[in-house]
Amino acid sequence: xxxxxxxxxxxxxxxxEVAQKIIDPQAPYIQALIDDMLVTAADANxxxxxxxxxxxxxxxxxxxxxxxxxxxxAPLMExxxxxxxxxxxxxxxxxxxxxxxxxIPGLRGxxxxxxxxxxxxxxxxxxxxxxxxxxxxxxxxxxxxxHIQGILFIDRIEDTRDLFTEKEYVRSLQSHA
Ligand code: ZN
Numbered sequence: 001x002x003x004x005x006x007x008x009x010x011x012x013x014x015x016x017e018v019a020q021k022i023i024d025p026q027a028p029y030i031q032a033l034i035d036d037m038l039v040t041a042a043d044a045n046x047x048x049x050x051x052x053x054x055x056x057x058x059x060x061x062x063x064x065x066x067x068x069x070x071x072x073x074a075p076l077m078e079x080x081x082x083x084x085x086x087x088x089x090x091x092x093x094x095x096x097x098x099x100x101x102x103x104i105p106g107l108r109g110x111x112x113x114x115x116x117x118x119x120x121x122x123x124x125x126x127x128x129x130x131x132x133x134x135x136x137x138x139x140x141x142x143x144x145x146x147h148i149q150g151i152l153f154i155d156r157i158e159d160t161r162d163l164f165t166e167k168e169y170v171r172s173l174q175s176h177a
Pocket of ligand 1: 100101102103143147
C-alpha cells in the first residue's frame with residue numbers, strides 16, 4: 001500500500017542537493033517510491049512533486065496536473081512519473097506565471113519560465129519518452145526539473161515584489177475576477 005510521505009520544507013539541506021540518476025527504474029524500491037509520491041502529491045493538492053521533496057535525492061518527479069483548490073485552472077492529465085528527465089530544447093519566449101511549492105507553504109511567486117520545451121525522460125516502465133510541453137505543463141516540468149538540481153522557485157524570482165503570501169495571492173485573484 002502506498003504511504004503518504006513527509007514533505008521536506010524550505011531549509012532542509014536535501015532540497016539543495018543535486019539528485020542522483022536512477023539506474024534501474026523498475027526496481028521495487030523505485031516503483032514503491034513512485035506510488036508514494038503519487039498519493040502524497042494528490043493529498044497535498046500538488047500538480048507535481050519531486051523525489052527530493054520526500055527526502056529521496058533521486059532524479060525523479062511526478063507531473064500530475066489537474067484542477068484543484070490550489071490550481072483551479074490546471075489542465076487535466078493522467079499523472080506521469082518522469083525518471084532521469086532532461087530538457088532537450090527550449091523555445092525563446094518566457095512568461096511570468098504564479099507558482100507555489102509544497103516545500104514552501106504559504107508563499108506564491110511570479111516566476112519566469114519558458115513557455116515551450118522539448119524533454120526526454122524514462123517512464124516508470126523504463127521506456128524512453130520524448131515529448132513537448134507548453135504553457136502550464138511546461139511550467140510544472142521546469143519547476144520539478146529545478147528540484148532535481150537543488151533549485152527552488154524563489155531562486156528564479158526576478159524581483160522580491162513578485163512574492164505574495166498565499167492569502168494575498170488568493171485575494172488578488174478574487175479582486176481581478
Ligand atoms: Zn516545488
